[in-house]
Amino acid sequence: xxxxxxxxxxxxxxxxxxxxxxxxxxxxxxxxxxxxxxxxxxxxxxxxxxxxxxxxxxxxxxxxxxxxxxxxxxxxxxxxxxxxxxxxxxxxxxxxxxxxxxxxxxxx
Amino acid sequence: xxxxxxxxxxxxxxxxxxxxxxxxxxxxxxxxxxxxxxxxxxxxxxxxxxxxxxxxxxxxxxxxxxxxxxxxxxxxxxxxxxxxxxxxxxxxxxxxxxxxxxxxxxxxxxxxxxxxxxxxxxxxxxxxxxxxxxxxxxxxxxxxxxxxxxxxxxxxxxxxxxxxxxxxxxxxxxxxxxxxxxxxxxxxxxxxxxxxxxxxxxxxxxxxxxxxxxxxxxxxxxxxxxxxxxxxxxxxxxxxxxxxxxxxxxxxxxxxxxxxxxxxxxxxxxxxxxxxxxxxxxxxxxxxxxxxxxxxxxxxxxxxxxxxxxxxxxxxxxxxxxxxxxxxxxxxxxxxxxxxxxxxxxxxxxxxxxxxxxxxxxxxxxxxxxxxxxxxxxxxxxxxxxxxxxxxxxxxxxxxxxxxxxxxxxxxxxxxxxxxxxxxxxxxxxxxxxxxxxxxxxxxxxxxxxxxxxxxxxxxxxxxxxxxxxxxxxxxxxxxxxxxxxx
Numbered sequence: 001x002x003x004x005x006x007x008x009x010x011x012x013x014x015x016x017x018x019x020x021x022x023x024x025x026x027x028x029x030x031x032x033x034x035x036x037x038x039x040x041x042x043x044x045x046x047x048x049x050x051x052x053x054x055x056x057x058x059x060x061x062x063x064x065x066x067x068x069x070x071x072x073x074x075x076x077x078x079x080x081x082x083x084x085x086x087x088x089x090x091x092x093x094x095x096x097x098x099x100x101x102x103x104x105x106x107x108x
Numbered sequence: 109x110x111x112x113x114x115x116x117x118x119x120x121x122x123x124x125x126x127x128x129x130x131x132x133x134x135x136x137x138x139x140x141x142x143x144x145x146x147x148x149x150x151x152x153x154x155x156x157x158x159x160x161x162x163x164x165x166x167x168x169x170x171x172x173x174x175x176x177x178x179x180x181x182x183x184x185x186x187x188x189x190x191x192x193x194x195x196x197x198x199x200x201x202x203x204x205x206x207x208x209x210x211x212x213x214x215x216x217x218x219x220x221x222x223x224x225x226x227x228x229x230x231x232x233x234x235x236x237x238x239x240x241x242x243x244x245x246x247x248x249x250x251x252x253x254x255x256x257x258x259x260x261x262x263x264x265x266x267x268x269x270x271x272x273x274x275x276x277x278x279x280x281x282x283x284x285x286x287x288x289x290x291x292x293x294x295x296x297x298x299x300x301x302x303x304x305x306x307x308x309x310x311x312x313x314x315x316x317x318x319x320x321x322x323x324x325x326x327x328x329x330x331x332x333x334x335x336x337x338x339x340x341x342x343x344x345x346x347x348x349x350x351x352x353x354x355x356x357x358x359x360x361x362x363x364x365x366x367x368x369x370x371x372x373x374x375x376x377x378x379x380x381x382x383x384x385x386x387x388x389x390x391x392x393x394x395x396x397x398x399x400x401x402x403x404x405x406x407x408x409x410x411x412x413x414x415x416x417x418x419x420x421x422x423x424x425x426x427x428x429x430x431x432x433x434x435x436x437x438x439x440x441x442x443x444x445x446x447x448x449x450x451x452x453x454x455x456x457x458x459x460x461x462x463x464x465x466x467x468x469x470x471x472x473x474x475x476x477x478x479x480x481x482x483x484x485x486x487x488x489x490x491x492x493x494x495x496x497x498x499x500x501x502x503x504x505x506x507x508x509x510x511x512x513x514x515x516x517x518x519x520x521x522x523x524x525x526x527x528x529x530x531x532x533x534x535x536x537x538x539x540x541x542x543x544x545x546x547x548x549x550x551x552x553x554x555x556x557x558x559x560x561x562x563x564x565x566x567x568x569x570x571x572x573x574x575x576x577x578x579x580x581x582x583x584x585x586x587x588x589x590x591x592x593x594x595x
Binding site: 020021023024025027028029030031032036040043044046047048050051052053054055057059062063064065066067068069071073074076085088089091092093094095101103104105106 | 207208209211212304305318344347348350410412413415416417419420427431434435436437438439440441445447448449450451452453454456457460462465466468469470471472473474476483485486487488489490491492493495527528542543544569
């Protein structure tokens with residue numbers, strides 16, 4: 001990833017390195033084939049070049065808006081309202097045993 | 109004409125007056141599917157005739173006993189396959205959910221069931237709603253019923269094609285960046301994306317949570333208003349659900365728009381817009397003027413920043429939302445693996461398609477340490493500025509008119525080769541999601557290839573009634589055109 005910082009925004013030239021793709025793959029929990037990696041480098045580079053357009057905008061002093069309306073945390077009493085649905089829920093499990101989900105061994 | 113050629117409200121009336129039974133209506137939908145779905149591929153799952161018949165009989169009794177009294181009682185509906193339906197396969201058109209049978213039903217669908225709806229099946233879509241053509245589905249592309257060499261649009265392409273091809277009476281779709289409005293335009297049907305928070309997202313498999321809204325797809329504005337009235341509700345199970353004062357959307361179905369202030373953003377009619385689409389929209393605008401609307405042009409700022417901001421925000425939210433698909437509790441799990449992490453990685457890599465992986469990768473990147481401020485926060489600041497632009501516009505206008513898409517439906521295979529080109533096609537629809545605005549698309553003609561053109565109207569937040577009223581008034585000037593495949 002090569003950024004040339006100039007003033008407040010970045011100029012294009014998003015060359016995605018092998019290391020970046022590896023790192024993003026770890027974050028995204030995706031295992032890409034060599035071909036997929038090459039494609040991902042190209043796609044992500046061109047997307048970021050395009051997204052860098054946002055750098056033209058002066059957004060200083062603008063509050064980031066995650067929601068269009070003011071939203072607050074909505075609390076409720078800590079009372080169970082749904083029934084025990086574990087049987088049905090487990091019926092979707094790839095593997096189950098004794099009322100639990102089975103996963104591969106996580107540590108030795 | 110098949111019973112599926114009627115509007116939902118017309119069919120509901122015939123059911124109420126006992127001219128048609130609920131079962132006959134459901135059978136007409138199944139006949140439609142038998143006739144055309146081998147070609148169109150609107151559905152991922154069609155319920156068994158037995159289950160449909162059972163439900164139809166139950167609703168018939170309910171109508172007779174006065175349990176179901178609304179306009180949609182007994183009318184067959186198709187549901188986009190990203191809404192959970194208890195006991196019915198819900199795939200999101202992905203391999204990773206290829207065997208997922210939810211244990212609960214999405215609130216919007218619960219509301220329809222309470223209104224006496226008969227669910228026929230689940231409709232095809234772009235995988236996890238990521239796409240504009242319904243070609244990224246793991247279960248094969250849906251074809252445009254007007255011309256099967258063309259795409260139906262997306263991501264609610266299955267829902268819109270099913271309505272156009274008369275394989276159901278109406279459908280539910282979802283809209284994150286135009287996914288109801290654009291395919292409605294491509295398929296010559298009507299669709300509404302409501303104000304954010306109007307329809308509960310509980311049970312809607314999330315793509316971009318701050319942008320997603322469920323909405324109706326149908327043959328006309330009257331249907332859409334009636335459906336929206338049925339599905340909209342305040343739901344404590346969705347923490348972004350809004351308690352609205354007025355859910356009476358059908359009261360806006362009035363052929364009177366005298367004095368309605370309509371704005372045409374210059375930026376939406378410039379470079380990149382197909383001339384035939386432009387001409388059709390201006391012709392529709394003339395109809396509105398003749399009916400007494402006050403129309404003028406204005407300049408809407410920041411239009412070119414909407415797509416980059418959207419793809420940062422939507423991808424970021426997608427990367428987080430789709431982290432839950434890991435082969436542990438439900439869905440696909442890969443066959444051979446070496447330990448937990450390898451199982452998670454392999455499951456996801458085999459279970460997701462290319463476009464979904466592309467967006468998860470981009471989303472993970474823009475949220476990663478070092479880039480979070482430069483991309484994600486920057487996009488959220490841009491969103492705030494875009495919202496301000498619309499706030500300013502709605503000080504002067506009741507309704508903003510725009511195309512739904514720069515062109516009519518492209519040919520199958522033309523869009524996927526160049527993702528950025530596909531993303532640019534969302535230019536007229538995406539801002540409404542960023543700003544939370546309601547929007548409606550109504551058909552307004554066809555191009556020289558015979559493909560439908562859609563007219564989009566945007567309203568200020570919570571002002572669905574104004575766009576419904578304007579769209580209804582416009583609709584009175586033209587007949588609904590049935591596509592040739594169902595004639």
